[in-house]
Amino acid sequence: xxxxxxxxxxxxxxxxxxxxxxxxxxxxxxxxxxxxxxxxxxxxxxxxxxxxxxxxxxxxxxxxxxxxxxxxxxxxxxxxxxxxxxxxxxxxxxxxxxxxxxxxxxxxxxxxxxxxxxxxxxxxxxxxxxxxxxxxxxxxxxxxxxxxxxxxxxxxxxxxxxxxxxxxxxxxxxxxxxxxxxxxxxxxxxxxxxxxxxxxxxxxxxxxxxxxxxxxxxxxxxxxxxxxxxxxxxxxxxxxxxxxxxxxxxxxxxxxxxxxxxxxxxxxxxxxxxxxxxxxxxxxxxxxxxxxxxxx
Numbered sequence: 098x099x100x101x102x103x104x105x106x107x108x109x110x111x112x113x114x115x116x117x118x119x120x121x122x123x124x125x126x127x128x129x130x131x132x133x134x135x136x137x138x139x140x141x142x143x144x145x146x147x148x149x150x151x152x153x154x155x156x157x158x159x160x161x162x163x164x165x166x167x168x169x170x171x172x173x174x175x176x177x178x179x180x181x182x183x184x185x186x187x188x189x190x191x192x193x194x195x196x197x198x199x200x201x202x203x204x205x206x207x208x209x210x211x212x213x214x215x216x217x218x219x220x221x222x223x224x225x226x227x228x229x230x231x232x233x234x235x236x237x238x239x240x241x242x243x244x245x246x247x248x249x250x251x252x253x254x255x256x257x258x259x260x261x262x263x264x265x266x267x268x269x270x271x272x273x274x275x276x277x278x279x280x281x282x283x284x285x286x287x288x289x290x291x292x293x294x295x296x297x298x299x300x301x302x303x304x305x306x307x308x309x310x311x312x313x314x315x316x317x318x319x320x321x322x323x324x325x326x327x328x329x330x331x332x333x334x335x336x337x338x339x340x341x342x343x344x345x346x347x348x349x350x351x352x353x354x355x356x357x358x359x360x361x362x363x364x365x366x367x368x369x370x371x372x373x374x375x376x377x378x379x380x381x382x383x384x385x386x387x388x389x390x391x392x393x
Contacts, residue, residue: 098128098260098267100137110144120145124228127248128268130221130256137256154238157392159340162234171204174389175234178348179203182336183226185350186329189357192219199223218257226329228252233333237340240300243292249330250323259325271324278362282321291320305342308368310335311375315364335375345386345393347378 103121107114121129121136125145129138153160158174165175184199193216194202201209202223208215229252236245251268254260260267270288283291299305299313314335321327332349339346349357353374360371386393 099140101140103136103138106138106142112144124231127252128255130225139255156237156340156343158345158386159234159237161391162340166231166234174385174391176203177385177389179227179230181350182230182332182348183223185348186332187219187223187226188351189349189354190328192216192222194219194223203227218259221256222253225253225255225257229329229333230336233337234340237337239341241296241334241338241341243296246292246322246330246334249333250326253326253329265324270322273324275321275324277318277321277327278358280362282319288320288322292322295320305338305344307339307344307375307379308372310338310342310344311372312368313338315361315371318361345379345383347375347382349374349378350381353378 103114103117107117120126126142162175165173180200184196247268254267259265264272266272271285314331317331336346356374360374363370
């Protein structure tokens with residue numbers, strides 16, 4: 098994919114350079130990323146629509162997350178969610194960044210490193226994951242679609258070393274067969290059909306429960322539609338769908354990682370392993386809500 102500069106995009110959209118930089122900083126241009134102090138913007142990026150003030154939803158937590166995001170408030174549930182969801186989900190997938198480094202990137206948009214090498218992709222994917230969480234919060238009440246899922250993958254993987262590989266297919270389904278945990282996944286030529294069927298079945302369920310959302314996650318991970326990033330995209334989807342269905346969300350953390358893996362693997366034998374793990378993580382999120390005095 099070809100990327101353009103701020104000035105090139107400003108001329109293309111007939112706006113000021115400052116406005117384009119603001120769009121980028123606010124995460125309103127999917128796929129835009131920083132190299133040093135320079136914004137790189139996808140050539141086919143669309144000019145953001147004028148923001149319309151969102152109506153309050155019937156989900157107190159979601160309203161607060163959106164409001165604190167808009168305010169840029171530090172130290173609240175939005176701030177806590179961004180850091181914990183990003184750190185833990187990336188850490189499950191092998192990121193070497195510490196919790197403190199993750200928090201530092203979120204709060205300052207810089208990285209502090211002392212006497213050790215850091216994988217650049219870990220930094221890029223951390224910054225990208227923050228954008229994914231924002232996307233989930235803003236789109237929480239929209240129906241889950243293939244386009245939305247692909248957008249999450251695009252946001253997560255743009256600017257990484259993977260994105261420069263022709264076969265990787267950022268924001269699109271995989272081209273090459275892959276495995277997860279030594280188990281076979283859906284063949285590339287069957288992914289679109291399987292994803293469409295999974296989403297049709299899921300969206301036809303009127304009253305979704307936490308068990309419904311967890312079951313979707315299991316089959317999403319079994320399909321493994323992308324070359325990489327499936328776990329993080331899948332966990333972002335669970336968070337979004339909890340918000341959409343007025344269910345307290347949860348974050349799979351280091352303490353529960355092995356139980357989470359076991360739950361996915363043993364789903365067809367005993368669904369309770371994965372469900373209990375997610376409920377345990379939900380209890381931890383409730384502790385945070387109690388601390389911040391947020392009703393649920």
